[in-house]
Amino acid sequence: MTRRSQPPVFTSVTAGQLLRGENRVSLDLGLSENELEITDKGVLLPNCEFISYRDLRKISEKEDAVFFVKNREVFQVAIHHHGFLKLLPTERAPTLEINGVRMHRTVGTTPDADSRLKLELLEIDGGCVLDTCTGLGYTALNAVSLGGDHVVSVEIREAVLRIAELNPWSSGIFDDTRISLVLGNSADLVKGFPNDFFDYVIHDPPLFSHAGYLYASAFYQELFRLMCPKGRLFHYTGEPGSRRGLNLPRGVMKRLRESGFIKLEWEKKALGIVCSKPR
Numbered sequence: 454m455t456r457r458s459q460p461p462v463f464t465s466v467t468a469g470q471l472l473r474g475e476n477r478v479s480l481d482l483g484l485s486e487n488e489l490e491i492t493d494k495g496v497l498l499p500n501c502e503f504i505s506y507r508d509l510r511k512i513s514e515k516e517d518a519v520f521f522v523k524n525r526e527v528f529q530v531a532i533h534h535h536g537f538l539k540l541l542p543t544e545r546a547p548t549l550e551i552n553g554v555r556m557h558r559t560v561g562t563t564p565d566a567d568s569r570l571k572l573e574l575l576e577i578d579g580g581c582v583l584d585t586c587t588g589l590g591y592t593a594l595n596a597v598s599l600g601g602d603h604v605v606s607v608e609i610r611e612a613v614l615r616i617a618e619l620n621p622w623s624s625g626i627f628d629d630t631r632i633s634l635v636l637g638n639s640a641d642l643v644k645g646f647p648n649d650f651f652d653y654v655i656h657d658p659p660l661f662s663h664a665g666y667l668y669a670s671a672f673y674q675e676l677f678r679l680m681c682p683k684g685r686l687f688h689y690t691g692e693p694g695s696r697r698g699l700n701l702p703r704g705v706m707k708r709l710r711e712s713g714f715i716k717l718e719w720e721k722k723a724l725g726i727v728c729s730k731p732r
Contacts, residue, residue: 459621460521461498462530464542468512471496471504481621482519482547498522517541521619530619534612546622549589549613554660556588558724565622569595571723572655575685577601580652583679585639585667589617590626592655597631601653604632607639640666643675650679657689657725661701668705673712680730686714689725702726 461480470478477488480498490497495505508527512520519530519540531539536552546565548557557564568591582601584592587608596604606626608614614636617623626632635642654676658667666672668690676686688709690702706717706726714728 458500459624460523460619461502461504462619462621463504463509463512463520463522463527464518465513465516466542468509472506472509472513482542483545484621519547519620530616532612532615534610538610538612538616540616540620546591547589547620549616556659557591564589565591565595567723568592568657569599571657571687571689571725572596572599574687574720574723574725574727575599575653575655577653580681581605581650582653582655583607583643583646583651583676585643585654585656586658587617587626587634588613588657589620590623590632592657593632594623594625594629596653596655597629602631605635605651606632607635607637607642609636609638611636640672643672643679646679648678649681652681652684654680654684654686656686660691668701668708670708670712673709673714677713677730682730682732684730686728686730687720687723687725688728689723691724 462482467478474491476491477486479485480487487499495503497503502522503525504522504527519542520527521530538549538551540547541550541555543559543563545563548555548559548564558567572595577596577600579600579602582596582604584596584604584606587593587606593604593606617626626634658664661668688705690705702719709717709728715731717726717728720727
């Protein structure tokens, strides 16, 4: 899909800086800085855009939201579509929040750093990578950054990609020719991929309670089939229910092993499982 032009985006931090009279701020969530012209009514932005002090004051009061300016109007980066999806700022790359649940780890890390940690465990050296759940695209971007020749990235919800279009940290997934975005359900799409096609798979699914079929033996068997011999898989599980004595990783490892995967290791720091397909 083709990305629309990126409008200026604001957080409460950016708004606060401008209200204090600072004229050099970031309009892309910290990736770069712009020197802006401050007037008596508001601030002039690139591409003939403008934001008023009234709108800046409203933004400054919402620490848990990201806003963009289009045709001199202010909108939150959020969508109501089978739930409430919004972009949530962090110290670095923002996360996606769906119905109050964050789609990335943000405690003690940032979404971009956490994604890179998971990919580093695969030790990518060229080849083709399958990213089963695009989200904001950090996995796909890190996969090519760490050496992947090509990434096929699958996202089930078009609304998520619309949020990504407005996230400056996601721009590469629309611009980088090494990344192919596919809209659909991974559980269905994997059945159409040829045998022995992917050198690496990064599987970072939603919570088990939201998408149990992405933790099922049938899905793992398809991943095994489409991976090349010696191919490596990282499967994020987290530790949901651990305080209640539940052990999701143990069940996942059992099903992966039964599906044919070997060398299964639990990576505590990344909260996931690394394994391989035999030669």
